[in-house]
Amino acid sequence: MTDTSNGYKSGSNLEKVLRAGNFAVTAELGPPKNADGEVIRKKAAILKGFVDAANITDNQTAIVRMSSVGAGTIALQAGLEPVMQMTCRDRNRLGMQSDLLGAYALGLRNVLCLSGDHQTFGNHPQSKNVHDMDSMQLVQMVVGLRDKNCFQCGEEIKGVNPRFFVGAAENPFGDPFDFRPYRLGKKAKAGADFIQTQLIYNVPKFREFMKRVVDLGVHKQVSILAGVGPLKTPGAAKYMRDQVPGMDVPDEIVERMEAAGKGIEDKKAKAAANKEAGIKICVEMIQQMREIEGVAGVHIMAIEWEEAVPIIMEKAGLLPRPTFNGSSGN
């Protein structure tokens, strides 16, 4: 049941961690491109106890995967608190609200509101997109279900209303850079409880972004989790630097990744050296994030590399995770 004692909005573990003033840590769990629940259980077992909650992506990069409601429920049963991601690409306001009701009834307590990657990137580029609402409006809608006890149309919810801890995303490096802190402020105004940023590799530029956010006082209205992630190979670093719109990977990071495996002939040893460097950079970034005013935690995106998360957490000195009432949300 929802723990709304102490004035909790949702009673989720993530909410409790942030409320207690702990540096929060979330990770990411990508559902499979099939109907095998065992995949979720295996990934959840890796992350359980090492993070405060894990995002369950919603048809990430517009590729069909197990739904975030379904996969999130399995993660919850496996003892890992999910953050259900929800995009505006595939459902209209009816579909989104009905899924929110179902997800809440199944025990999910966190939701991350997103616009969604455009379907041309995915495996069904022929499909029709929806975008009935945008991510800002989705935040307002989920907050309204909780705080106004009514559906988006204004109709009262009779009976149990879904009480989620509501998140949104922001890309500090998206353009126009000057507008991003204000847009973050709009998401706070819409009622977001927490923000997870896109992957950050350019820390000085993120620091500049956060300075502006702090000057606006937005960090006091919403908990900001900085997005970090371990690089696996120099190629991945180069790809993100050169090919992914809105990503800012400094040359220095690419060079460090290139240097790691240089001169190593053995393939396995080379891969291990690359991974070690990626994890080291990630740990350093987490340390830097902890020093930045207004940063309430980190969101570790180790895509299809969940095993890296416990190692990063250990090296970053972020273990053990806080627990509440004798048991963690995990």
Add this chain to the structure above:
Amino acid sequence: MIVAEQKPLEEIKGLLGEAGRVLIVGCGTCVTVCFAGGEKEAGILGSLLRMSTKMEGHAKDVGEVTVQRQCEWEYLDAIRDRVAEADVVLSLGCGVGVQALAERYPNAVVVPGLNTKFMGLPLEQGVWAERCAACGQCLLGLTGGICPIARCSKQLLNGPCGGSSQGKCEVNPDIECAWQLIYDKLKAQGRLHLLMEITPPKDWRTSRDGGPRKIVREDLRLPVAEKA
């Protein structure tokens, strides 16, 4: 204007099938201006069809006529006899023109020669771009005269999304980010305060989502007796 493009010749020939007598009907308005279905294009397509069907050994009798506006009954009434003589009418109008012909002449087999693409404008010679999605509730007053419904790939009302990079949309570097344009325009005009408010969800009933649309202007309607 409505911007259209001609279908590939092979597809057009497929639509015509075995018909011996073909009437190509061009339109003198939007599709003339965008060089897709005016008098000139009707003439060229007619010649192409005559030549290629002759070479293939089943020559078609292809005629052409262009009306000023294919989307209004009165212009279509003038070609009644030509339509009656044809086995197939190949419309080079937009989707509205094709349907106007089909409605006015219920017995005629009308097929489209164009793909109607969008409502837009020419940016330069040979380049057209979409500008309006006919959502039925214009919000250009809030967005510096730049439409996020027609021009943002995700139709965001509170953009830009995280994929906006150096003025371009993440979907395709050929697409300008509508929200970057909106931001730049409002900034230049000292009206950035418009972007600080959250735009509420759109009421899509005025768009196609509310079902096929129709406008009735009682002030313009004729008394019943005069209609006849």
